[in-house]
Amino acid sequence: MRSTRGIAHALAILLALTCTTSSTFAQQRGTDVGGQPARRQVTKMPKLVKFVEAEHPKDREGVAASVILTIEISATGEVANVTVASSTDPAFDAAAVAAARQFVFEPAEVDDKPAPSKITYRYSFTIQEAPAPAPAPAPAPPPAPAPPPAPAPAGEVDVEVRGRPRARQETHQTTIRAEQARKVAGTQGDVLKVVQNLPGVSRPPVASGQIVVWGSAPRETRIYVDGVDVPALYHGSGLRSVISSDLVSSIDLVPGAFGAEYGRGLGGLVRVETRTLPRGTHGYVGADTLDGSALVSAELGDRARVAIAARQSWLDRVLAWTSAPDVGDFFPIPRYRDGQIKATIDLRRREAVDLVLLGATDDLTRTVPSPDPASVRSEKTFTGFWRTYARYTKVAEGGDTTIVTPFFGRDTSELLQRFGPTPARLDVDSHRYGARASFRTRLGSRVALTTGLDTLGTSSKVDREGSLTLPPREGDIAVFGQPPGDEYAADTWRTNVVDVGPHAYADVRLGPVTFTPGVRFDAYLVEGSRKTPRVGLTPSIGFSRLETALAPRASARWEVTPRLALTTAYGTYHQAPEPEDLSAVFGTPDLALSRATHVTVGESLKITQTLSADVVAFQKSMKDLVVRSRLSNPILARALTQNGEGRSYGVQFLLRQELWKGFFGWISYAITRSERRNEGDESWRAFDFDQPHVLSIVASQDIGRWGFGARFRYASGNPRTPVDGSVYDARTDRYDPVFGPQNSIRIPAFWQLDVRVERSFPLGESSRVLVFADVQNVTNRENAEEIVYSASFRRRSVITGLPTIAVVGARFEF
The missing domain is CATH 2.170.130.10 (TonB-dependent receptor, plug domain)
Structure with missing residues (x-):
């Protein structure tokens, strides 16, 4: 007998009895409140679907060996990382790792959703007896195919599902x-x-x-x-x-x-x-028509990992090379950038802290030129924000979960609009600070209790001047491009709004029914620098008040059968006034909380393991909404009132195919109606953003290294107020519109078809290049985006949206 090339085979049976969910990365789940309230349920083990035979080391002919590997599998089934858990020979280790990196799995599932996992895997190198010599010279027969995976001894393979604790599953999510x-x-x-x-x-x-x-x-x-x-x-x-x-x-x-x-x-x-940072060094560099971006993540010792990402737009420069200099006169060309840093430090087993910094800025400029200086229109905006926070997570042996997240940041926005000689400027600079903390524990076998504290403080400086009606707000009656009135005002003020929101809820499981009662209490401290407008040398008189709100919440889910569930939810909600609305000149310092009530009922049907259908009916009622005063000369420090009411109701449908043989997609359709009125009015009007019909169809299919996708969208047009005539104003030498019933007509309906094609090219064992083309509006449909009128308001037309646009790009991943 002589030695031949070894044939590798894998022992990869995942044993359910030895499968463990890591408590360090447990998930809070509202309906799983049995033994471990904070743990996720592993509903499917990863399954090997593509086995790659290892190269038997040439200097180890005739030698058998086994290598124990730890394989980290992503939520898509790709191998994210491979390490040697038990080594017998470095040559066999290298060969086994190289082969395992090319494996493909069906991913593990947690709560019926694909999830990253980690398995222990034995790779065995064996010796095969050579065939007997033939009487005449003949080529040696090819090696026998690798045998299928054989059962492993009990306790030899573990699965660890990884991930930070996530927010609880909402009833309709x-x-x-x-x-x-x-x-x-x-x-x-x-x-x-x-x-x-x-x-x-x-x-x-x-x-x-x-x-x-x-x-x-x-x-x-x-x-x-x-x-x-x-x-x-x-x-x-x-x-x-x-x-x-x-x-x-x-x-x-x-x-x-x-x-x-x-x-x-x-x-x-x-x-x-945000994603749990992987072990090892990974990243990408990408570029497309819109921008360029990059990310790199790496380990810093055994307990720390860090990732840095950044993006910079260059669409404005691309268009400058290919278009006329005034390409942005009617469509604002954006200039944006953002960056993120995330570091994870594992303090102890089941205890870690994430340190995160987020930031983004935007510049938009649009100018509509005119030979008449009084008709020139321009708009410039700048927005930016950053946040830094630390997220501490600890999961005790029994499953009790503690999460504490303090944060601090800043929001900045600058808006400058000009209609001929009439300017309008609004600058808001806000510092935000606060913390979120929660503790979840089990109270018996059927109840899990979560208590928490949610605090947020916003300290703002606001500077505004110009027309009282710019920028516009929901409910204003106007047409696109209509000049503002000639009135002019200015104000500078400061506000400080602090909210402390303790809350608690319990997940109670009674057989097939899970009931989640909860309550939230918010206490708002609202402070401002000026209660009345400044008159002459009159000093500013500030204000300070306390607003409180009790918000009961409840939801229930009844598992009628293993495939059918009925759901319902109820809650009351509150929102404090925006700093821009607390001006003594442009707003009302005494604005209180706005209020809403939500009610939903739904049905969820699991047709197959990966195909589901959901139907949800909802109703929202809103009161004390902030609206502009109807008076032509508002009362002092009463430019805004809280006389607004709103209601929204409808039904939405979702048919969703989870990942199955490389395919996923969904069909969603919503029939809704959203309306507003002022208190005391008998009739309702359509909400400015009301879209009664919205349809989305999404499909994606992977075939080998190719990926194909398509999306179709249909949506009703937003409502608009018609112009029934016009009146000439000799003083301003312009026509003023005469409006019909508010929001009684609509922009024409929108529909669009988009497609995507991508192709990946592997480079070595852990790198690849991905190229793609994403084409929007492939039919080149001229979708109406706005209704416009001639200067005399006698002719009406529409502004159409973007034509066919192809975004082409590539990224190198490692």
């Missing part, structure tokens, strides 16, 4: 993993832009980063990154998000009726969880 969001057509690979395609979200106007959820105004929806409030999810142009996609783990959209952990908003909730 849509979660998208970053790995899938990156592949959605129309997002240009930007993970957070997938929010615009989720159920309950209205289509934003072109070049806008607004988020309108279930009929709530953009500033009524709260955005959190790791539980820290940030002012915006997107740059001002809406082309990019403010956080690197490679630092994002998942995105949650809760359109309404969220739990007691969160407050200060009448609308929805967007939560972004």
Whole structure:
């Protein structure tokens, strides 16, 4: 018998009895309140679907060996890292690691969702007996194929599901993993832009980063990154998000009726969880038509890891090379940049701290020239923010979870509008500080209790001058490009708003029913530098008051069958006035809290293991909304009132296919109605952002190293107020419009088809190049974005959106 080349085979049976979920990275889950209330449930083990045979070391012919490996698997099934857990020979170690890095798995699932995991894997090198010599010379037969994986001895393979504790699962919540969001057509690979395609979200106007959820105004929806409030999810142009996609783990959209952990908003909730930093050195460098970006993460010893990311736009320079110098006269060309730093320090087992710094800035300029200086229109905006926070996490042996996140930051916005000789300027500079803390524990086998404290302070300086009606607000009756009135005012004031929000909720499981009662109490300290306008040398008289609000919340989920669940949720919500509205000249210093009530009922059906259907009906009622005074000469320090009322109701549908054989996608459709009125009015009018019908169809398919995606969107046009005639004003030498019923017509409906194609090229064992083309509006449809009128208001036309645009790019990953 002589030795031949060794044939490798893997022993990779994942034993459910020895499968353990790491308490260090447990997840809070509202419906899992049995033995370990803070732990996630592993619902599927990773499965090896592509085995790669190792090269038997040439100087080890005739030698058998086994190498024990630790393999880290991503949520997409790719191998993220391989290390040797037990070594017998460095030559065999190197060969086994090289082969294991090329494995492909079906990912583990936690709570039926793909999740990263870590397994212990034995790779065995064996010896095969050579075939007997043939009478005549003949080529040696090829090696026998690798045998299938054989069962491993009990206790030999473990699975550890990794990840930081996440926020509890809300009753009506849509979660998208970053790995899938990156592949959605129309997002240009930007993970957070997938929010615009989720159920309950209205289509934003072109070049806008607004988020309108279930009929709530953009500033009524709260955005959190790791539980820290940030002012915006997107740059001002809406082309990019403010956080690197490679630092994002998942995105949650809760359109309404969220739990007691969160407050200060009448609308929805967007939560972004940053990614757990991997071991080793990883990163990417990318560039496309819009911008360039890069990220690098590395280990700093055994307990620390750090990642740094940055992005810089260059679309304005690209267009300057290819277009006329005045290309941005009608469409503002953005200039944006952002950066992030995240460091993770493992203090002890089940205890860690994340240190994070986020920052982003935007510049937008638009000028509409005219031979008449009185008709020149221009707009310049600058926005920026930064946040720094420390997130401490500790999970005790019994599953009790403690999370504490103090933070500090600054928000800056500058707006300068000019309509001929009439300027309007609004500058807001705010410092934000606060902390979020929560503790979750088990009270018996059926109850888990979470208590917490959510604090936020906002200290602002506001400087405003110009027209009383600029910038416009919801409910104003105007047409696009209409000059403001001739009135002029100016004011500079300071405000300080501090909210302390203790809260608690319990997850109670009674057989197939999970009930989550909760309560939140908010105490607002509202302070301002001026209660009345300054008159002559009259000194400023400030104000200070305390506003309190009790907000009960409750939700329930009934698992009727293993595949069918019924849900319902209820909550009351409050929001403090914005610093811009507390001016004694442009606003009202005495504004109190706005209030809302949310009610939802829904049904969730699991058709297959990866296909699900959800239906949710909702109703929102809003009171004490801030609106502009109807008086032509408002009462002193009463330019704004709280006479506004609102209501929103509708049904949304979601049919979603989770990742299955390289395919995922969803169809979402919402039928909603959003209305407003002033207190005392009998009739309701359409909300300025009302879109009764919104449809999104998303599909993505991976075939080998190719990826294909498509997205179709349809949305009703926003309402507008018609112009029935005009009156000539000889004093100003212009026509003034005569308006019809408010918001009684609509911009024509929008629809658009986008496609995406990508191709990856492996470079060695752990690097690759990814090239892609993301084409928006492939049919070149001329979608109307706004209704405009001639100078005499006798002719009406529309401003159309962007034509077919292809964003082409590439990135090198390592």
